[in-house]
Amino acid sequence: MPELPEVETVRRMLEPHVREQTITAVTLREFAGVLETTLPGEPRSWLRGRTITAAQRRGKYLLFPLDDGHTMVVHLRMTGRLLVVAQDAAPVRFEHLRLHLGSHEELRFADQRKFGRVSIFNAEEIARLDARLGPEPLDPATSATMMHARLARHTASIKAMLLDQTVIAGLGNIYVDEVLWATCIHPLTPANTLSVSLIDGLLDAARKILASALANQGTTFSSFENPYGETGNNAAFLKVYGRTKSGGMCERCGTPLVRTVVAGRGTTFCPQCQVMPASGHPT
DNA sequence: ACACTGCCCTGCGAGC
DNA sequence: TGCTCGCAGGGCAGTG
Numbered sequence A: 001m002p003e004l005p006e007v008e009t010v011r012r013m014l015e016p017h018v019r020e021q022t023i024t025a026v027t028l029r030e031f032a033g034v035l036e037t038t039l040p041g042e043p044r045s046w047l048r049g050r051t052i053t054a055a056q057r058r059g060k061y062l063l064f065p066l067d068d069g070h071t072m073v074v075h076l077r078m079t080g081r082l083l084v085v086a087q088d089a090a091p092v093r094f095e096h097l098r099l100h101l102g103s104h105e106e107l108r109f110a111d112q113r114k115f116g117r118v119s120i121f122n123a124e125e126i127a128r129l130d131a132r133l134g135p136e137p138l139d140p141a142t143s144a145t146m147m148h149a150r151l152a153r154h155t156a157s158i159k160a161m162l163l164d165q166t167v168i169a170g171l172g173n174i175y176v177d178e179v180l181w182a183t184c185i186h187p188l189t190p191a192n193t194l195s196v197s198l199i200d201g202l203l204d205a206a207r208k209i210l211a212s213a214l215a216n217q218g219t220t221f222s223s224f225e226n227p228y229g230e231t232g233n234n235a236a237f238l239k240v241y242g243r244t245k246s247g248g249m250c251e252r253c254g255t256p257l258v259r260t261v262v263a264g265r266g267t268t269f270c271p272q273c274q275v276m277p278a279s280g281h282p283t
Numbered sequence B: 001a002c003a004c005t006g007c008c009c010t011g012c013g014a015g016c
Numbered sequence C: 001t002g003c004t005c006g007c008a009g010g011g012c013a014g015t016g
Helices: A004-018 A123-132 A144-151 A158-163 A173-182 A196-215
Strands: A021-028 A035-037 A056-058 A061-065 A071-075 A080-086 A095-101 A105-111 A117-121 A258-262 A265-269
Touching (some): A004 A061, A004 A080, A004 A105, A071 A123, A117 A123, A144 A196, A158 A173, A158 A265, A173 A196
Antiparallel strands (some): A056 A061, A061 A071, A071 A117, A095 A105
């Protein structure tokens, strides 16, 4: 499941291959519906002949601004992959889209589960997306005070709120569980009962966990691959996610980890050290 | 406005 | 051994 560290890993590796490259041809393969736009006409026509000017990231979205003011937006969802390969390399499995570049390399989008999308947005749609998404956890301007204010009107669980991309952008199921374990916060804690200092600790833990995962080039749990088809190295460092199957124990207290469902997602936590804050009242 | 559920999709592992 | 079934989850539509 590509989350912020995985998407940023893809962006960094892709950037030197796509920046200032002209898309000379566009080929749709297994699932043509992968490429979509609200712009009129054939979606491919908005890419053909355009030059990619940069590779950016916002939350879990990859943004490739084009020289005509539009932006190619890629979301990998669960199993999407963006690959850089030599021209005319053998097709990869579940390959849906090929962009032929002036460099004679190809940018390919593959996705086993067809959840991922490649969209062409105009400037207004990009502005709307940016406005809808919450702040970036790694942006120094994102503060505990700001997050406290955002969470103040939400009675839903802190886990649901951290997964909500309009609250904070870039966290997914793996890193939310890791952050909550690191800060000893129970995933079902109502978001509006967390004090500023607890949220400060939460933000701090999120930054450390995301930065460390990024240094390890992301977590490969099932299918994540970088643009060169390599897996990430961060899975070995996870403290809770995916660790119940092997009878995982909490590294802090030795208690067996518990698996439940919170916010409709598989959730792993330590029942001993992840507790609701004692204060228990909205602040 | 907010909270919550179900849907999309398919490889894989559990269970019989 | 071979089959079926249910799980995995990001984002969004629909409901209350």
